Amino acid sequence: MAQGILVLAEQRNGAFRKVAFDAVSEGRRLADSMNTDLTAVVLGSGIENIAGALRKYGADSILAADDSALADYNTDAYTNVSANIIESKDPALIILGASIHGKDLAARLAARLDAGLVMECINIKQDGDKLVFTRPMYGGKILADIEIEGTPKIAAIRPNVMTIEESEKAVTVDKVDVRVGEVKTSVVEKLIEEGDKIELTEADIIISGGHGTSGDFTAIEDLASALGGAVGASRFAVDEGWRPHSDQVGQTGKIVSPSLYIACGISGAIQHVAGMSTSKNIVAINKDSEAPIFSESDIGIVGDLVEVVPAITEEVKKLSKNL
Numbered sequence: 001m002a003q004g005i006l007v008l009a010e011q012r013n014g015a016f017r018k019v020a021f022d023a024v025s026e027g028r029r030l031a032d033s034m035n036t037d038l039t040a041v042v043l044g045s046g047i048e049n050i051a052g053a054l055r056k057y058g059a060d061s062i063l064a065a066d067d068s069a070l071a072d073y074n075t076d077a078y079t080n081v082s083a084n085i086i087e088s089k090d091p092a093l094i095i096l097g098a099s100i101h102g103k104d105l106a107a108r109l110a111a112r113l114d115a116g117l118v119m120e121c122i123n124i125k126q127d128g129d130k131l132v133f134t135r136p137m138y139g140g141k142i143l144a145d146i147e148i149e150g151t152p153k154i155a156a157i158r159p160n161v162m163t164i165e166e167s168e169k170a171v172t173v174d175k176v177d178v179r180v181g182e183v184k185t186s187v188v189e190k191l192i193e194e195g196d197k198i199e200l201t202e203a204d205i206i207i208s209g210g211h212g213t214s215g216d217f218t219a220i221e222d223l224a225s226a227l228g229g230a231v232g233a234s235r236f237a238v239d240e241g242w243r244p245h246s247d248q249v250g251q252t253g254k255i256v257s258p259s260l261y262i263a264c265g266i267s268g269a270i271q272h273v274a275g276m277s278t279s280k281n282i283v284a285i286n287k288d289s290e291a292p293i294f295s296e297s298d299i300g301i302v303g304d305l306v307e308v309v310p311a312i313t314e315e316v317k318k319l320s321k322n323l
């Protein structure tokens with residue numbers, strides 16, 4: 001009978017994504033409440049020595065699938081190798097991050113394993129002998145509680161929503177035999193290297209700008225740098241070529257859940273709100289007191305962002321100096 005929880009912990013270029021720690025922590029919490037074991041699995045090339053970092057978050061066992069064919073994320077290779085490990089471990093629940101790669105892998109695994117999948121899951125709770133998965137639907141207008149029939153069940157969790165908790169366990173890292181299988185695709189060229197830029201979906205603070213910036217993001221970048229946050233954008237700003245598509249927040253951009261989201265000169269169209277409504281604290285700065293973004297925000301500032309944003313940056317700088 002399927003049992004236990006298996007987490008696929010995502011890494012890129014030899015460093016774990018924050019969502020890997022979200023997933024292992026959530027796996028630990030559920031494993032405790034279900035009285036079962038937690039296995040953390042990492043796929044990649046040259047990753048055997050980083051895999052041990054997962055001990056800190058309470059995995060009962062850690063498996064490393066280390067092979068040069070897994071150096072870059074590849075749908076076929078990652079699906080084949082993950083599916084082999086899952087079939088041999090036969091877990092009742094699989095958790096992974098709903099990152100760009102995680103969503104791709106989750107969907108492929110669901111099809112391969114004939115398993116039910118909850119994408120963008122923001123909560124998992126045990127209700128008697130059932131698991132209830134919560135996810136936003138209709139652009140965040142409702143939260144749906146979902147049950148999955150059969151096993152394994154797959155939850156792709158939204159980054160930054162689950163709490164990271166440390167509960168160190170002294171476990172060894174076991175290397176697994178990698179069978180890469182048939183691979184029909186390969187990475188030919190990487191056009192964009194993100195470098196040191198904070199990944200939007202993992203940022204704790206995001207300052208976003210829209211049409212109201214008229215294309216000048218200097219004040220927004222200054223505030224982001226003062227707060228140690230990332231810069232986001234509405235689709236209007238991206239369509240105008242003011243920001244790259246990788247900065248777009250919303251239905252056709254990224255879905256983010258930072259601790260603090262500051263929307264500057266953004267009206268709050270439903271497609272934008274769909275990407276940021278699960279942020280923990282939302283501040284809106286807009287000239288129009290009737291702008292819909294104010295009904296989504298915890299703090300609303302009616303004013304011209306050209307004056308308000310630099311004033312906030314100055315205050316942040318003063319406070320940081322006094323710390």
Ligand code: FAD
Nearest residue numbers: 210211212234235236250251252253265266267272287305
């Ligand atoms: P506007 O709606 O034009 O709002 C600009 C705001 O700035 C206004 O509220 C104005 O009062 C305020 N403002 C102007 N000047 C100042 C100033 N100096 N100081 C302060 N405030 C000022 N949009 C997304 O963002 N992300 C998506 O992923 C996305 N996906 C979409 C998918 C589909 C299928 C469709 C149809 C649309 C999508 N959109 C998306 C577009 C969305 O509907 C809106 O058009 C877009 O979000 C508007 O961007 P904005 O808020 O920057 O601009």
